[in-house]
Amino acid sequence: MTTSVENLPVSGTESLPVPTAVPSSTLIQQHSPSSSQQQITPVQRKLQKILDLKLESDKDLIESLKYLSTFFNENSVRTRRSLRSTIEKRSLTLNDQFEECFRVVKEQLDDLNDTVTSMSSCCEDMTQRLKDVKAQTQELISKTTQIQNENQELSIKSKITERFIERFQLKPEELNALRATKDGYLHPDFFNVLKRVKAIHQDCKLLLRTNQQTIGLEIMEQMALHQESAFERLYRWVQSECRLLTNDVPDLSTLLSQAVEALKERQVLFKYVLDEYGLARRNAVVRGFIDALTRGGQGGTPRPIELSSHDPLRYVGDMVAWIHQVTASEKEYAEILLRKLSDWNELTKTIQILLGYITEGLC
Structure with missing residues (x-):
């Protein structure tokens, strides 16, 4: 048994012929040129091959026939004869549609390619800019590092300069303290500043041992001027006080005692101060001696020494007693004035000279 064609359902009311089972011997006899011919022709062989196909199990063929039924609407001799051309036209139409769809896809891909190319160009431009910025940034970083190093070096130099100025220069308030001696006023920090001036003058000797000899000599000269000016002001103040x-x-x-001690560094000024003090105390002692001779003490006690002039022994004894008392008092005053002197021998000698000068006026 073989198959024959029956009508397959198609869209609409038409149907396509589908194979139905027919006796294969009948078909062979119909196509056979002669019933007596024993050899099978190629047509018979092809037909036999077609008839032997099991179409109900060939899914691809069935799907193809179903698809064919979507556009093969009329089952006639004319349409069957033009089936191939219809399929080819259909295929061409599908290819055109496919080509049209792909043209759109191609255009979109071209647009995408242009966009990607533009993006690539932008990326390359940005990359180049980044390289340029990186180079500029590297240069900026290098300059910044250089400036930071210079700033650090300047900071170190500034600190060294500040330390140098702090050690080898006087502050404005110290200069004011050194110069504020008007109207009998001596600043409380005067002697501390004077000691600092002396210390700076001594420290400048260290600079003379280095390669900073010029600045060392300049500072020494400046401190020497400050010292001389300070001692001159101090002498005038002590002179007025004495x-x-x-x-x-x-x-x-x-x-006053501290001022006399400071003037000890200038022997000439120190001697002038002692002379000024001795002269003031000498005048005071002479005046006191005259008052003791003629007026006596306050309220008449003790009596004037002159009242005992008729008794030479008592007269001389009262004068010697008064001189002894005054000498002891003046010695105490001199010790108070010179109490800052550290050399005891020099202190004793200076006091003796003062007492001799003071009491000399009584002769």
């Missing part, structure tokens, strides 16, 4: 020590009991302040 001229006020004409009372019976002088007011010897600690500041």
Whole structure:
């Protein structure tokens, strides 16, 4: 048994012929040129091959026939004869549609390619800019590093300079303290600043041992001028203070003793100060001696020494007693004035000279 064609359902009311089972011997006899011919022709062989196909199990063929039924609407001799051309046209139409779809895809891909190319160009441009910026940034970083190093070096130099100025220069307030001696006023920090000036002058000797000899000499000269100016002001202040020590009991302040000690570094000024002090105390002692001779003490006690002139022994004894008492008092005053001197032998000798000069006026 073989198959024959039956009508397959198609879209609409038409149907396509589909194979149905027919006797294969009948078909062979119909196509056979002669019933007596024993050899099978190629047509018979092809037909036999077609008839032997099991179409119900060939899914691809069935699907093809189903698809064919979507556009093969009329089952006639004319349409069957033009089936191939219809399929080819259909294929061509599908290919055109496919080509059209791919043309759109190609255009989109071309647009995408242009976009990608533009993006690539932008990326290359950005990359080049980044390289340029990196180069500029590298140069900027290099300059920044150089500036930072220079800044650090300048900072170190600034600190060294500040330390140098702090050690070898006077501050404005120190200069004011050194110069503020007007109207009998001596600044409390005067002697501290004077000691600092002396220390700076001594420290400059260290600079003379280095390659900073020029600045060392300049600072030494500057400090020497400050010292001389300070000693001159100090001498004038001590001189004015000593001229006020004409009372019976002088007011010897600690500041005056400190000033006399400072003037010890200038022997000439120190001698002038002692002479000024001795002259003031000599005048005070002479005046006191005259008062003791003629007026006596306050309220008449003790009596004037002159009242005992008729008795030479008592007269001389009273004068010697008064001189002894005054000498002891003046010695105490001199010790208070020179209490800052550290050399005891020099202190003793200086006091003896002062007492001799002071009491000399009594002769």
